[in-house]
Amino acid sequence: MKIYLIMVGKTDAGWIESGIDLFVKRVLHYLPFETIIISDIKRGAKLDEKELKKREGEAILKNISLSDYVVLLDEKGVNYDSVGFSRFIEKKMVGGIKKLIFVVGGAYGFSPPVYNRADAKVSLSRMTFSHQMARLFFVEQLYRALTIIKNEKYHNR
Numbered sequence: 001m002k003i004y005l006i007m008v009g010k011t012d013a014g015w016i017e018s019g020i021d022l023f024v025k026r027v028l029h030y031l032p033f034e035t036i037i038i039s040d041i042k043r044g045a046k047l048d049e050k051e052l053k054k055r056e057g058e059a060i061l062k063n064i065s066l067s068d069y070v071v072l073l074d075e076k077g078v079n080y081d082s083v084g085f086s087r088f089i090e091k092k093m094v095g096g097i098k099k100l101i102f103v104v105g106g107a108y109g110f111s112p113p114v115y116n117r118a119d120a121k122v123s124l125s126r127m128t129f130s131h132q133m134a135r136l137f138f139v140e141q142l143y144r145a146l147t148i149i150k151n152e153k154y155h156n157r
Helices: 014-027 049-061 082-094 112-117 131-149
Strands: 002-008 033-038 069-079 099-104 120-123
Touching (some): 002 131, 014 033, 014 131, 049 112, 069 112
Parallel strands (some): 002 099
């Protein structure tokens, strides 16, 4: 199985990017992983929130095929603890899924077509984070999940 993380817009804070890079390298010790960055849509005076989400959604969906399992990182999603998230990942690994795609949307969330395409939604917390912070938290939790699956020492329990 290969895991992808689709993200809308570049990470503009160097320290967040460094953290993401650190955990991406760690994840790659366990399985194939790739990030896909959707270019920011320029928000002019005439581009409202609905149209922005529509355009971002179209760009997201261009990177997803029908056979992919798509998980939106969304505040309305299932709230797992780290062990529960590791079980979710492990089920997908043994379930024969070839491409597991997680998606971090833009600042305003996802368009209806992206919600309709999703197979699942996962919440990283009941708190609200910037979409840039969500990327870092996700890759760390993915790494943590993989160490839990392998029964390694990273996660203390």
